[in-house]
Amino acid sequence: MEKKSSLIRELERVASLEYKDIGSHLLGDRIPIGFFCPYVPEELIHAAGALPFRLMGPPARMSHVQAHLPPNCCHLVKSSLEIFLRGELDFLKGIIFSHTCDTMQGLSDIWAFQKRLPFQFNLMMPTNVNSETSRPYWKAEIERFKGFIEKNIGEVTPQNLTTAIQLFNRIRKNIREIYQFRRTLPEELTGADFANIIRAQYLMDRNQYQFLLSELLELLSHQKKKEGHLVPLYLAGNMVHSAPYFSLIEEAGGTVVSDDLCSGARFLRLMTREDIDPIEALTQRYLSSFLCPTKHGGSNDHIETLIREVEEAGATGVIFLFYKYCESHYFDYPDLKTALETKSIPSLLLEVDDPATSQGQLKIRIQAFVGMLSPI
Amino acid sequence: MVEKELQNNPYRKIDSTSAYRRLMTAYYFMVKHPAWFGKKVAWITSGGPVEPLYAMGVLPFYPENYGAMCGASRMSPSLCEAAEQKGYSHDLCSYALTDIGSFFTGKGPIGRLPKPDFLVCGNNICGTVIKWYEIQARALRVPLFFLDTPFFHDELHQHNLRYVEKQMGEYIAFLEDQMKRPFLEKRFKKVASRSFEAISLWREILDLSRNQPAPFAAFDAFIHMAPIVTLRGTRWAVRYYQKLKRELEERVKKGLGAFAREEIRLVWDNIPIWYDIRNLSKLLSSNGAVLVADTYTSAWAMEEPDLTYSLDGLARAYATIHLNRGLGYKMQKIATLIEKFGAHGFIMHSNRSCKPYSLGQYDMRREVTRLTGKPGLIIEADHTDSRSYSPQQVEKQILIFLDIIRNKQQGST
Numbered sequence A: 001m002e003k004k005s006s007l008i009r010e011l012e013r014v015a016s017l018e019y020k021d022i023g024s025h026l027l028g029d030r031i032p033i034g035f036f037c038p039y040v041p042e043e044l045i046h047a048a049g050a051l052p053f054r055l056m057g058p059p060a061r062m063s064h065v066q067a068h069l070p071p072n073c074c075h076l077v078k079s080s081l082e083i084f085l086r087g088e089l090d091f092l093k094g095i096i097f098s099h100t101c102d103t104m105q106g107l108s109d110i111w112a113f114q115k116r117l118p119f120q121f122n123l124m125m126p127t128n129v130n131s132e133t134s135r136p137y138w139k140a141e142i143e144r145f146k147g148f149i150e151k152n153i154g155e156v157t158p159q160n161l162t163t164a165i166q167l168f169n170r171i172r173k174n175i176r177e178i179y180q181f182r183r184t185l186p187e188e189l190t191g192a193d194f195a196n197i198i199r200a201q202y203l204m205d206r207n208q209y210q211f212l213l214s215e216l217l218e219l220l221s222h223q224k225k226k227e228g229h230l231v232p233l234y235l236a237g238n239m240v241h242s243a244p245y246f247s248l249i250e251e252a253g254g255t256v257v258s259d260d261l262c263s264g265a266r267f268l269r270l271m272t273r274e275d276i277d278p279i280e281a282l283t284q285r286y287l288s289s290f291l292c293p294t295k296h297g298g299s300n301d302h303i304e305t306l307i308r309e310v311e312e313a314g315a316t317g318v319i320f321l322f323y324k325y326c327e328s329h330y331f332d333y334p335d336l337k338t339a340l341e342t343k344s345i346p347s348l349l350l351e352v353d354d355p356a357t358s359q360g361q362l363k364i365r366i367q368a369f370v371g372m373l374s375p376i
Numbered sequence B: 001m002v003e004k005e006l007q008n009n010p011y012r013k014i015d016s017t018s019a020y021r022r023l024m025t026a027y028y029f030m031v032k033h034p035a036w037f038g039k040k041v042a043w044i045t046s047g048g049p050v051e052p053l054y055a056m057g058v059l060p061f062y063p064e065n066y067g068a069m070c071g072a073s074r075m076s077p078s079l080c081e082a083a084e085q086k087g088y089s090h091d092l093c094s095y096a097l098t099d100i101g102s103f104f105t106g107k108g109p110i111g112r113l114p115k116p117d118f119l120v121c122g123n124n125i126c127g128t129v130i131k132w133y134e135i136q137a138r139a140l141r142v143p144l145f146f147l148d149t150p151f152f153h154d155e156l157h158q159h160n161l162r163y164v165e166k167q168m169g170e171y172i173a174f175l176e177d178q179m180k181r182p183f184l185e186k187r188f189k190k191v192a193s194r195s196f197e198a199i200s201l202w203r204e205i206l207d208l209s210r211n212q213p214a215p216f217a218a219f220d221a222f223i224h225m226a227p228i229v230t231l232r233g234t235r236w237a238v239r240y241y242q243k244l245k246r247e248l249e250e251r252v253k254k255g256l257g258a259f260a261r262e263e264i265r266l267v268w269d270n271i272p273i274w275y276d277i278r279n280l281s282k283l284l285s286s287n288g289a290v291l292v293a294d295t296y297t298s299a300w301a302m303e304e305p306d307l308t309y310s311l312d313g314l315a316r317a318y319a320t321i322h323l324n325r326g327l328g329y330k331m332q333k334i335a336t337l338i339e340k341f342g343a344h345g346f347i348m349h350s351n352r353s354c355k356p357y358s359l360g361q362y363d364m365r366r367e368v369t370r371l372t373g374k375p376g377l378i379i380e381a382d383h384t385d386s387r388s389y390s391p392q393q394v395e396k397q398i399l400i401f402l403d404i405i406r407n408k409q410q411g412s413t
């Protein structure tokens, strides 16, 4: 048990480092390249010998960003620009933006204009993932990205890319197992631990991460299944894998059995085929399932995916945890809510901003919601 | 006070306005009663390729243009509220909220919106429209065609262009399927040539304001732009702009401006504040200031139209419009407008519910001033929803800004 705690503490330590300290604490010989979205194929960056380093909306007191952005932007965008302007991301050698929403698009331009990092790349993922024409375009765009990486970081050999794809697939497989454990053994792995495990992934060397993850799984696999008495919930929203949210849900008597978070289970949908050309495989994976509401895969994609996943996970309620001002999510919300209602699945909408400051107001609402769902 | 001062600087009414009104009334009449004319109706985004629709005999309806009407007639706040009651966030684009609210309530300047047979959405203006059109496709249970035009931050890549070109082919196939008839190249070329004619006329009209005094203020352009948006590709638009151009050329010949007095020339960035156009126009003109150019209406004044009138040319044109391009282009564009139109400064509307237009404006203001030496002012508002607008504060900011320009002018003489 001690070993389990020390593994979890290590992941927690990584997850809670401030970005300004990360440069000196974490990095091995891999040069860190920043990115925001799962639309960036991390495997390519890893295969070139660099570290894909995900910017995840850290807590930040805003003092610089007001001179560059209007206030109505989501926390992810505001906090990232804030710490960037403060120089806390100067350890990054480059940044990769992928095309998603209007706010991110604007951020990319503002970011480039500061001319602070050695390089920046805009990976233009198609918005329409429902058309025959998207695939060749997207493949050409991934190839352009590969060319850029090779020019600026290092060669991506077919062998290295295949190895990277295998590594990331293994991580996905293991994280999926962690999700399973959360369902059967929620008390063994608290929500906060779980959030930290997920978060740490994006900040550290993936070989090292995979090593820690498999050690942890090995220990968890010896635990006996127990009957859970927490209310099973599904969490939908942005990149909000912050321990406090998960703790609040648990304190209220709920447990997150699955999610649709940008930093969470959505990553699992990016399982990559290993039996075909790797670039083709990277291309296909983005077009084969619904990933996020900034993309169009048909008018009902989001609704159908949500209902299916909530039912599969056996959740009895859904919490929408949205960053304030995230248009893509807020546009979809009313129809998602109605669709859940027709299936008699209650939902709760929570608007969050900085994870460090918005917890007080959430507590009462989460308690009331979970209370309503608890068996009498 | 403003009213009184305005008498010292009278506005010259544009005679063609009555023809404009007749034209738009006729258009809205047709689009409200398509069956009477044996037509189908498609809702389309303002940056969507309309020419294939007209070529197939489909009437386009522009929810954004309609949103502007609701904004100008001050109906937006209540329509937005209706959408918010259905769970839509107050922070979403107020054109979208207005349209959704109007759909739910059946209210608005033309009453219930014309029911579309299908929807055509192009994301060359923003990502909002994708979500908005998905919502309406579900609510109205009609097919949606989506034209994906990847944003280009700095370079336009060949594979990017090929992608849009191929989708034009899909668009035509979609239309043929909806209309159960073939797409006729000849008809399309005719429509495209009319469209380009109207675009050229519109550009020439806007360019007339390079003259001093400017015969046509940006506030006029905000009104008279409706045909270039909605009727681009028709004979009506061409005829109307020929008429308007003649009238304005006459003004230039006589040395007449939109206002009698023109001391300060300004460029406007972003969508107009529709519900406050009149007040702002009065405030500026009573202080001798005129908006002579803007980035919004000039988005429909393409610089290099493709004269082969091909679908590939159309793809390129729609993939490269103002809002689909990066900050560097937008900065250069304002700087060029300032230069070309001999402006003394620029006003940027930081539009709380339109991100693609508004993000980057702070950096843009500094850079444009660095490039041109002209001061810029940022005012906070929303294009249609007046609920978070504070007119007194904006008025104060504008007056201070005009003083700065005036002082600069005096300093340099």
Ligand code: SF4
Pocket: A074, A075, A076, A077, A100, A101, A102, A103, A104, A238, A239, A294, A323, A325, A326, A327, A328, A329
């Ligand atoms: S999708 Fe939403 S959360 Fe993500 S960057 Fe855009 S606005 Fe922010």
Ligand code: SF4
Pocket: B064, B093, B094, B095, B096, B125, B126, B127, B128, B129, B271, B353, B354, B355, B356, B357, B383
């Ligand atoms: S977000 Fe801006 S560009 Fe998009 S529809 Fe609204 S006003 Fe137009």
